[in-house]
Amino acid sequence: MRSILFNIWEVLEVVLIAAVTVFLIRAFIVQPFLVSGRSMFSSFVDADYVLVDELSYRFKNLERGDVIVFRYPLNPKLFYIKRVIGTPGDHVVVKNGEVFINEVKLKEEYLDPGITSMGRVDEYVGEGELMAFGDNRPHSYDSRSFGPFSSDNIIGVVRVRLLPMVRAQIIERPSY
Numbered sequence: 001m002r003s004i005l006f007n008i009w010e011v012l013e014v015v016l017i018a019a020v021t022v023f024l025i026r027a028f029i030v031q032p033f034l035v036s037g038r039s040m041f042s043s044f045v046d047a048d049y050v051l052v053d054e055l056s057y058r059f060k061n062l063e064r065g066d067v068i069v070f071r072y073p074l075n076p077k078l079f080y081i082k083r084v085i086g087t088p089g090d091h092v093v094v095k096n097g098e099v100f101i102n103e104v105k106l107k108e109e110y111l112d113p114g115i116t117s118m119g120r121v122d123e124y125v126g127e128g129e130l131m132a133f134g135d136n137r138p139h140s141y142d143s144r145s146f147g148p149f150s151s152d153n154i155i156g157v158v159r160v161r162l163l164p165m166v167r168a169q170i171i172e173r174p175s176y
Contacts, residue, residue, distance in 0.1 A: 029055050031156060033069050033081070039134030039141070040081055042112055043067070049163035050081075050171070054156035062087065062151070064101070065110075065173040067158040068132060073149040081158065082142050083110070086123070086131030094121035094144060099133075110174055111135055119144040130154075 035048040044050070044067075052069050062068065062084050072078040086092040091102050097116030099106040117137050121144050125131055129148040134140025143149065158171050 029053075032162075033079070033155075033158070035081055038139050039136055040067070040083070041136040041139070043083075043110055043135045044081060044158075044161070047164075048161055048167065050158045051160040051162060052156035053159045057154065057157050062130065062154070062157065063173060064106075064176060067171055068130075069155040069158060070132070070149070071153040071155065073146060073153055076153070079155065080132075080142070082132035082134050082140070084130055085133045085143065086125040086148065088125055088127050088129060090125045090131070092121055092123050092125060092131050092143075094119055107176060108174075111137070117144070123147055128152075 031052045031054055033050050033052050035044045035046060035050060037046060057066075057068075064084055064087060066084045067081065068084060069079055069081050072080050085099060085106070086101065093100040093103075094117045097118065099108065099117050112135075115135070115137050117133065123131065123143075125148045128151050130151055131143035131148050133142045133144060137144075161167055161169050161171060
């Protein structure tokens with residue numbers, strides 16, 4: 001009888017350790033995210049399953065081109081996936097369908113041909129703020145509409161697309 005109880009305790013101990021480990025990883029390091037909508041088409045499509053790194057951006061500044069998941073500033077219950085366009089200290093201007101950062105035209109090779117940045121933006125990104133746009137500009141509600149937002153709203157950086165398997169990949173920041 002004693003040996004059976006010991007075996008049950010060992011199994012429970014392994015299960016408990018595994019559950020705590022999964023909880024800690026999920027809560028503080030990596031979080032799954034399901035893309036909903038078409039604001040990042042064709043970089044990300046509806047129902048893409050991605051992994052969001054919740055840790056590294058806390059030790060290293062986000063850079064232009066990083067794809068992030070963040071809470072919508074006007075309704076923190078909503079999560080958005082967008083690409084960082086403006087970082088602290090940047091002057092972001094959208095005019096005639098083009099994006100300019102500090103008076104230099106941004107080369108956005110990740111945009112599908114013919115996609116332009118609609119709207120008129122002339123914003124300075126403050127300390128502790130970011131601006132982020134969707135890659136599918138005609139179908140994206142983003143910083144062109146609600147302006148810069150606090151980096152406190154950031155959940156993390158998209159690092160991997162897991163599903164669908166045919167599109168699985170490590171997500172890299174474009175070079176400008």
